[in-house]
Amino acid sequence: MINPLRSEEDAFRFTLIVAVLLAPIALVAVIWSTGAALAVAGGLVIGLLVGLFVLRREQPPPKADLRPRRRDGKHRILVVANETLSGRALHSEISGRPPGTETELRIVCPALNTKIKHWTNEEDQARADAQQRLEGLLASLRRDGFDARGEIGDDDPVQAMEDALRLFPADEVMISTHPPGRSNWLEHDVVERARERFDLPVTHVVVDLARERAAARSNIGARPAI
Amino acid sequence: MESASIAHAAHAAHPPEAHQSSRVDSRLLGVLLFIISEAMLFGSFFTAYFFVRVVQGVDWPPAPFEFPVLIASMNTAILLVSSGTVHWALHSIKKGNRLGLQVGLVVTFLLGVMFLVTQVNEYFKAGFSIEDGAFASVFYGLTGLHGAHVFVGLTLLAIMNIRTARGHFSPESHMGVEAAGIYWHFVDIMWIIVWSTVYLL
Numbered sequence: 001m002i003n004p005l006r007s008e009e010d011a012f013r014f015t016l017i018v019a020v021l022l023a024p025i026a027l028v029a030v031i032w033s034t035g036a037a038l039a040v041a042g043g044l045v046i047g048l049l050v051g052l053f054v055l056r057r058e059q060p061p062p063k064a065d066l067r068p069r070r071r072d073g074k075h076r077i078l079v080v081a082n083e084t085l086s087g088r089a090l091h092s093e094i095s096g097r098p099p100g101t102e103t104e105l106r107i108v109c110p111a112l113n114t115k116i117k118h119w120t121n122e123e124d125q126a127r128a129d130a131q132q133r134l135e136g137l138l139a140s141l142r143r144d145g146f147d148a149r150g151e152i153g154d155d156d157p158v159q160a161m162e163d164a165l166r167l168f169p170a171d172e173v174m175i176s177t178h179p180p181g182r183s184n185w186l187e188h189d190v191v192e193r194a195r196e197r198f199d200l201p202v203t204h205v206v207v208d209l210a211r212e213r214a215a216a217r218s219n220i221g222a223r224p225a226i
Numbered sequence: 227m228e229s230a231s232i233a234h235a236a237h238a239a240h241p242p243e244a245h246q247s248s249r250v251d252s253r254l255l256g257v258l259l260f261i262i263s264e265a266m267l268f269g270s271f272f273t274a275y276f277f278v279r280v281v282q283g284v285d286w287p288p289a290p291f292e293f294p295v296l297i298a299s300m301n302t303a304i305l306l307v308s309s310g311t312v313h314w315a316l317h318s319i320k321k322g323n324r325l326g327l328q329v330g331l332v333v334t335f336l337l338g339v340m341f342l343v344t345q346v347n348e349y350f351k352a353g354f355s356i357e358d359g360a361f362a363s364v365f366y367g368l369t370g371l372h373g374a375h376v377f378v379g380l381t382l383l384a385i386m387n388i389r390t391a392r393g394h395f396s397p398e399s400h401m402g403v404e405a406a407g408i409y410w411h412f413v414d415i416m417w418i419i420v421w422s423t424v425y426l427l
Contacts, residue, residue, distance in 0.1 A: 006254060008407035012313040015411045015418075019306055022422050029426040030295075037427055 021048075063199050066165050076104045078168055080153075080161050081176035082112050085133040087207030090176045095144060105141060106168045107150035109134040110160040118155060127152050157185055158193045165198065173198060176205045257405045261412050264375070268416055271368050275423065278360045287361055291354050298348070298425045301341050302418065308337035309414045312383075312407045322397045328390050331403070334410065335383045338376055345373050365424060372413070372420050379413045382406040 021044055029037035070076075075097070084090055085107070097103050113126040134150045141148040153160025161173060175191050177183040185191075191204045278284050287293055315330025349366070356366040386406050389395065395403060 008313065008316050008404045008411070011408045011411040012309060015306075015309050015414050018415050018418055022418055026422055026426050029422070034427050 064162050064165065064197050066169075066198065066200070069169050069171055074102045074104050075172070076106070076168065076170045077172045077174055078161065078164055078170040079105060079107045079174045079176065080110070080157055080164075081107070081137075081205075081207075082109055082130060082133065082157075084176040084178060084205075084207035084209065085109060085137045087176065087205075087209055088212050089207045090174075090205050091137075091140065093174065093176075093203070093205045094141065094146070103146060105146050105148040106164060106170065107134060107137060107141075107148060108153040108160050108164045109150065110153045110155050110157045113155050123155075126155070157190050158197060161194055162197065165200075170200060172201045172203060174203045174205060176207050179206050179208050253401055253405065254408075257408055261409065264412065265416075268371065268419075271364075271371055272419075272423070275364045275368055278364050282360070284359075284361050287354075287365070288359065291352075291358075291361075293365075293425050294348050294352070295425050297344060298421055301344050302421045304337050304341045304344070305414045305417050308334045308341070309411055311337065312410050316400065316403055316407050319395050319400045319403060320397055324390070324393070324395070327395060327400075327403070328387070331383060331387045331390055335380060335387060338380045338383060338410075342373060342376050342380070345369065345376075368420055368424055372417055375413045375416065379406070379410050382409060 025037050025041050025044070028040045077094070077097075079090070079094065081087075081090060094103075094105065109130040111123055111126040111130045113123050117123060117126065130152050134152065138148050138150050151164065153163060157175070164170075165173075173194060175185070175194060177185045177190070180186050191202065195202045279286050311330050312334040315327045315334065318324075318326025318330055354362050356362055383406060386403050389402060
């Protein structure tokens with residue numbers, strides 16, 4: 001939904017819409033009667049509701065205004081992940097980048113929160129949890145020789161990406177999620193929304209933490225006894 | 227001086243740096259919250275209006291009083307035009323036309339003054355006072371509340387006129403006019419609703 005107060009232009013458009021909608025009501029009130037005008041008002045309200053909720057077409061969002069990419073030979077990747085930050089699949093995807101190219105990583109970890117806590121501004125715990133996961137991955141990437149930095153982002157992952165991309169001139173965006181069916185982000189079309197919003201290649205990495213843990217347990221179990 | 231202009235040019239070449247979520251500009255969020263609170267204030271006055279008119283079933287207006295519908299309709303036209311002029315003013319500064327901004331703001335201010343003078347004149351010639359029953363209290367309450375908002379809008383426009391004359395606004399920086407413009411459109415919308423409910427229906 002468009003916020004009519006986001007800019008003066010939107011407010012002006014909203015003023016014109018109100019004026020145009022009220023014009024037939026005013027005309028009928030002056031020419032006929034108040035009852036007829038109320039009937040017209042009711043018809044307009046029903047028409048508006050039908051227009052808003054039934055005939056509404058989803059318009060693709062405009063492309064975000066991003067920082068221009070730097071042509072200095074470095075490949076910059078913006079990685080967006082939360083619970084899957086500790087996943088081995090994500091780590092392998094990052095590590096599997098062609099050797100020889102210098103890679104700079106910026107990790108954004110949206111501070112996921114419940115709706116109630118979001119609206120009551122209770123986000124300290126969510127941020128602390130996200131920070132802990134982020135530091136774990138950053139330490140691991142730096143051990144592997146990557147130039148990696150990270151930050152906590154908005155709880156909406158697409159918004160968090162946009163905020164980060166305003167500062168970080170990325171060449172690629174990497175989104176890590178749980179597998180389909182278990183991922184809240186996939187449920188909310190985060191990957192598709194990012195592809196529509198940003199004029200950058202978007203890589204989707206699926207991290208199945210349950211399978212990775214099961215594999216790790218079976219590896220431990222299969223180790224020969226000393 | 228040179229380094230400042232270089233820094234400015236570098237800044238203008240990119241989107242502004244974000245140090246917080248850019249979902250809503252904090253200054254516009256302030257305007258939005260202010261206008262929401264104003265809408266609630268108007269809502270309470272409209273509740274009184276509907277209570278008097280619908281629940282108590284008072285004739286609107288009760289005989290022998292009459293509302294000056296023609297003058298109120300002229301005032302509606304004045305405010306609608308003033309919305310257009312403030313929009314034109316802002317459009318001008320976005321294109322770097324400072325004269326357009328100044329002319330647009332002056333014309334908007336004059337139209338607002340014209341509206342207020344007409345309304346005060348209407349009060350003197352209405353033929354009833356605020357003490358002549360619930361209908362009169364509601365009428366003066368609603369239109370007076372709106373008039374007070376027009377006065378606040380005029381104060382903002384006067385400040386914007388002075389700032390424009392001092393060259394405070396540029397195509398990149400004109401948030402003051404943007405906020406005043408949004409407020410002025412809000413005042414206009416409120417009048418359209420007051421006019422159609424109080425005078426016409």
